[in-house]
Amino acid sequence: MTQTLSQWLAEAPFTLTMSSGFFGFFAHTGVVSALTEAGLAPQRITGSSAGALVGGLIAGGVPVTTIADELLALTREDFWDPRPGLGLLRGRAFRGILERMLVARRVEDCVTPVALSVFDLLRRETVVVQSGDLASAIHASCAVPVMFHPVWREGRMLVDGGVADRPGLAGVEAGERVLYHHLASRSPWRRKGSPALRIPNRPGLRALCFELPRSSPFRIERGHQAMSIAREHTLRALDAAI
Numbered sequence: 001m002t003q004t005l006s007q008w009l010a011e012a013p014f015t016l017t018m019s020s021g022f023f024g025f026f027a028h029t030g031v032v033s034a035l036t037e038a039g040l041a042p043q044r045i046t047g048s049s050a051g052a053l054v055g056g057l058i059a060g061g062v063p064v065t066t067i068a069d070e071l072l073a074l075t076r077e078d079f080w081d082p083r084p085g086l087g088l089l090r091g092r093a094f095r096g097i098l099e100r101m102l103v104a105r106r107v108e109d110c111v112t113p114v115a116l117s118v119f120d121l122l123r124r125e126t127v128v129v130q131s132g133d134l135a136s137a138i139h140a141s142c143a144v145p146v147m148f149h150p151v152w153r154e155g156r157m158l159v160d161g162g163v164a165d166r167p168g169l170a171g172v173e174a175g176e177r178v179l180y181h182h183l184a185s186r187s188p189w190r191r192k193g194s195p196a197l198r199i200p201n202r203p204g205l206r207a208l209c210f211e212l213p214r215s216s217p218f219r220i221e222r223g224h225q226a227m228s229i230a231r232e233h234t235l236r237a238l239d240a241a242i
Contacts, residue, residue: 005206006238009040014177016042017169018051020162021183022144023215026071026223028054030230031181031208032064038238041112042179048117048161048168050183052141055168059114060134061103070101072224076217087149091139094148098135107134115171116141117161121150126164128171166196175204181230182209208237 018028047055057067083090104110116129118140129137140151140158151158182199199207210233215223
């Protein structure tokens, strides 16, 4: 008997994993909006960078409608705080937005368990954050090298989790059923054809990947389009056979 993606997700608990991708948080929000409309809630969330932003906010008690409203009202000036350092932007304005929005203050207090990937610059390794201050964990995972100053957290110098864990799957345990949203856009430091750009092949993983407009600090309006397209495509994918 043919099974739809929606039926597969509903038959047992699943983890939602969202990848890194420059300004991809608009698209991730569209995916989560569709899942919410369909009554499909993940038992756990993991992610890197843009995926950590949306995943951390959802896990931290922020309704997806609130996230969408915030993003649709976002302007570059809201987070643009240049200052000399190891990156263009200081990141305090961005952190302030997170702290204002979040309901949960610590990762342990999230309404949905969450694991966020960050990259330790000094040890050159991915770290999966599952405890401690939530806003700093999200901030660190989104600290795109060169664009943002690194984030010091619990004695570690951290940057964008997508540096070494682009899919955001480092926090997923063996045997978990995963719905994975893959952003196909390529970061400036990523070589064309890099294995990190491919959709991971692992047991129990179902992937969503859509052609979407690419947003940026200077093309934020494209993010609005990406959110709408991702929502519509996800709703169609949920009703499609797998």
